[in-house]
Amino acid sequence: MTNFATPKFDQKRFVVKKREHRDFREILYGEFVSLTGGIAAGFMLVSALDKIMLLPGLFILLPGFLEMRGSISGSMSARLSSGLFLKVTKPRVSNNRFLRENVIAEIILAFVVSLVLGLISFAFSYYFFGITNPKIISVAIVAGLLSNIIEIPLTVLLNFWLFRHGHDPNNVMGPYITTIGDVVSVFSILVAIVLL
Amino acid sequence: MKFRDEKSITKHIRKLHRKHRLHHRTMFYMKEYGPGKDVHIVIIKESLRILILTSLISTIGGVALQSIQSDLVTILPLLILIPALNGMIGNYGTIISSRFTTALYLGQVNKKWWHSENLRDLFKDVIEIGIASAIYIAILSMFVSTLKGFVINYILLGKIVLISLITSFTLITAIFIISIKAGFYIYSKKEDPNNYLIPLTTAIADLGSMIIFSLLIRFLF
Numbered sequence: 310m311t312n313f314a315t316p317k318f319d320q321k322r323f324v325v326k327k328r329e330h331r332d333f334r335e336i337l338y339g340e341f342v343s344l345t346g347g348i349a350a351g352f353m354l355v356s357a358l359d360k361i362m363l364l365p366g367l368f369i370l371l372p373g374f375l376e377m378r379g380s381i382s383g384s385m386s387a388r389l390s391s392g393l394f395l396k397v398t399k400p401r402v403s404n405n406r407f408l409r410e411n412v413i414a415e416i417i418l419a420f421v422v423s424l425v426l427g428l429i430s431f432a433f434s435y436y437f438f439g440i441t442n443p444k445i446i447s448v449a450i451v452a453g454l455l456s457n458i459i460e461i462p463l464t465v466l467l468n469f470w471l472f473r474h475g476h477d478p479n480n481v482m483g484p485y486i487t488t489i490g491d492v493v494s495v496f497s498i499l500v501a502i503v504l505l
Numbered sequence: 506m507k508f509r510d511e512k513s514i515t516k517h518i519r520k521l522h523r524k525h526r527l528h529h530r531t532m533f534y535m536k537e538y539g540p541g542k543d544v545h546i547v548i549i550k551e552s553l554r555i556l557i558l559t560s561l562i563s564t565i566g567g568v569a570l571q572s573i574q575s576d577l578v579t580i581l582p583l584l585i586l587i588p589a590l591n592g593m594i595g596n597y598g599t600i601i602s603s604r605f606t607t608a609l610y611l612g613q614v615n616k617k618w619w620h621s622e623n624l625r626d627l628f629k630d631v632i633e634i635g636i637a638s639a640i641y642i643a644i645l646s647m648f649v650s651t652l653k654g655f656v657i658n659y660i661l662l663g664k665i666v667l668i669s670l671i672t673s674f675t676l677i678t679a680i681f682i683i684s685i686k687a688g689f690y691i692y693s694k695k696e697d698p699n700n701y702l703i704p705l706t707t708a709i710a711d712l713g714s715m716i717i718f719s720l721l722i723r724f725l726f
Binding site: 333336337339340341343344345346347348350351352354355356358361362366368369370371372373374375376377379380381384388395406407410411413414417418421422425426429430433434437438483484487488491495 | 514543544545548549552553556557559560561563564565566567568570571572574577578581584585586587588589590591592593595596599600630631633634637638641642645646649650652653707711715
């Protein structure tokens with residue numbers, strides 16, 4: 310007699326496969342949100358092509374500036390999340406020491422790193438391309454300050470809002486902060502070029 | 506466990522460090538929340554060096570970009586692609602580093618890492634998503650450029666997809682190998698790989714993506 314045994318249901322394997330599928334989906338969704346934001350920032354660059362041409366050496370500054378914005382806001386967001394879980398701060402904007410000190414640190418860091426980036430971009434554009442354009446230093450500083458004005462409230466409010474609504478900001482903020490950072494950075498650089 | 510004030514939290518963290526012989530920079534490293542310190546000075550002191558270093562590395566990538574400025578301003582999809590491509594590879598660096606470190610702490614990988622099913626799955630996940638993302642940003646940048654009146658054709662589309670794919674594939678593979686090699690080394694020195702791998706891989710991603718991107722544009726256009 311042929312044995313038509315029912316195949317055994319391997320629960321362990323099923324659970325593992327399900328978990329892997331979830332990992333894949335989580336990375337994919339986060340990545341696509343981040344990429345779409347990146348393309349939006351690219352579109353802003355193209356829309357202001359005439360202004361970009363006014364500032365020789367801008368392409369030297371751009372990757373460093375995008376990196377700086379993502380790193381500073383990303384670290385601040387991670388610290389705020391840790392602070393919320395450790396109950397060092399409450400999920401609402403108030404004049405508490407932890408939040409105040411984080412904001413001060415973010416402002417000073419953005420200013421110092423923008424200044425350094427401006428100086429490096431000026432030196433590199435002179436050394437490699439023979440471009441003498443001191444304006445790039447002031448554009449870096451003004452763009453750094455402008456991006457702070459927009460990005461700090463966004464980072465703080467979004468972190469608190471997510472936490473209040475039962476989400477772990479650590480899981481959600483990463484892709485969003487880089488997306489917002491890219492768009493805000495490009496916008497700030499373009500505004501700084503127009504202003505100066 | 507309930508803590509009465511910040512002082513007792515710091516005391517407890519120090520006790521945990523001593524008990525489990527943890528390096529002072531490893532997890533539970535929350536000294537900026539401790540009492541008697543200006544939090545912002547601690548944050549600035551610890552972040553400034555690595556921020557300046559990573560920004561400097563990215564600026565070197567910017568030199569490569571500046572050298573192809575004329576191509577970037579005439580072929581609009583390339584310019585649209587830059588922020589997305591720059592961020593994408595960095596994100597994969599973060600994902601690979603953090604997941605590898607977690608697997609390392611959980612004892613799911615050993616020195617013969619190529620036998621680890623966990624790492625094979627991670628590589629497969631990231632490569633598949635990397636390919637999908639590379640095609641997505643290439644097509645989206647072409648589409649968005651048409652909104653600015655840029656005329657596209659199949660050859661240009663093929664070239665841009667190719668640039669995006671080669672840059673992503675090369676760097677994901679490189680970052681994967683570097684993360685594992687450096688991760689094992691850092692772990693063997695009893696340090697927390699989390700603190701080193703993410704800045705290292707994002708810096709490699711930023712510099713590498715801009716250099717490979719610029720070289721491919723020089724070669725293909």
